[in-house]
Amino acid sequence: MKVCVKLFAVARDKTGQSSIEIELPDDATIRDLRAALAKECPALSPLLPATRIAVNSEYAADHTPLTADAEVALIPPVSGG
Amino acid sequence: MIRLTHDPIDSAAVLASVSSRAAGAVVLFLGTTREFTAGKQTASLDYECYPEMAEKKLAELEAEARRRWPLEECAVVHRLGHLEIEEASVAVAVSSPHRAAAFEAARWLIDTIKQDVPIWKKENWADGSQEWVHPGLAAKEAS
Numbered sequence: 312m313k314v315c316v317k318l319f320a321v322a323r324d325k326t327g328q329s330s331i332e333i334e335l336p337d338d339a340t341i342r343d344l345r346a347a348l349a350k351e352c353p354a355l356s357p358l359l360p361a362t363r364i365a366v367n368s369e370y371a372a373d374h375t376p377l378t379a380d381a382e383v384a385l386i387p388p389v390s391g392g
Numbered sequence: 393m394i395r396l397t398h399d400p401i402d403s404a405a406v407l408a409s410v411s412s413r414a415a416g417a418v419v420l421f422l423g424t425t426r427e428f429t430a431g432k433q434t435a436s437l438d439y440e441c442y443p444e445m446a447e448k449k450l451a452e453l454e455a456e457a458r459r460r461w462p463l464e465e466c467a468v469v470h471r472l473g474h475l476e477i478e479e480a481s482v483a484v485a486v487s488s489p490h491r492a493a494a495f496e497a498a499r500w501l502i503d504t505i506k507q508d509v510p511i512w513k514k515e516n517w518a519d520g521s522q523e524w525v526h527p528g529l530a531a532k533e534a535s
Contacts, residue, residue, distance in 0.1 A: 319442055320512040321524040321534050361528045365510070368445035384442055384510070390525035391441065391470060391511025392423050392482050392502055 312337050314344065314377055317384035322362070325354040335377065341366070342373040344383070355385070362387045393467040394450040396441060401469050401480040412464035415487035417494040421502050423482040425475045433518035437475045442510040446470070449509045457486070457501050461493040468501060470511060481513070 317330050333347050341364050349356040363370050363386040366377070370386070377383065393409055407420055425437050454466050464487040471481050484501045488494040505511075513525050523535035 317442065319440065319510070320514070321526055321529070324524070357533050358526075358529060361526070365442070365445055368442075368448045370508075382444075384445065386442070386445075386510050387512070387524070388526040388528045389506070389508070389510055390513045390527065391439070391446075391509045392506035 312339070312377075312379040314339070314379065314381065314383055316344070316348070317382070319385065320387050322355060322358060322385045322387055325358070326352060337379075339377050340373065341371050341375045341377065344377060345373070348385075358385075358387055393465075394447060394454055395467075395469045396443060396446060396450075397469060397471055398473040399471070401471055401483050403480070403483060406467050406469055406483045406485045409467045410465035410485045410487040412487045414489060415464045415494075416489050417491035418485065418487045419491070419494040419498040421482075421484040421498050422480040423502065424480050425477050427477050429515070432515075434477065434515055435518045436477070436516045437481070438514040438516065439470075439472045439475065439481060440512055440514075441470070441472055445510045450505070453501055453504055453509070456504075457497045460500070461486075461488060461497040463488050463493065463497055466497070466501075468505070470505075470509075472511075 313332050365384045365386050366381050467485045469483045484498050486494050486497045526534045
């Protein structure tokens, strides 16, 4: 399945894109997404350990399964307020 | 009341929005744009967010604050876009019958906004460099 990942802040700057499509197996989890991103987007790799991932506007743990229609976003450490 | 806006924050309007005959205390917190950080001079800031999740998270925080403290009204306004020094990036206002709850709730709200809401600020330093503020990310990765 193709999963579309929204990119913000430094993640968008590093890739030059506001989103990226990643091909994953149908039973992929967030953990699998992290591995795929590290492999396919070396520019994002150093950010990933400190970056949370949101699925449908909720922070998601690594074991969370993904679906093709999920809205996924990389959430680098936040600095609002 | 939760709002994301690109307009300057109207503090008077935020205060008016939490006014209540049942309140004996109103607390307003403004996060403002500071000129110096760790010895480095800021020229201006830019804020961006993930809008759907930021609104959802802010609404959740308001609901949680109302569960934890006896609040009459609560307002959070976060500004996005370009900010000059001294301009407010965020307003948190709460009203409550008594002041202890108002102070505590306002403090909790701003502290939690800073941890959990997908909003990011970019420093436009006076020396011409720029960097996203990502606490915990190595400095070289943030620019």
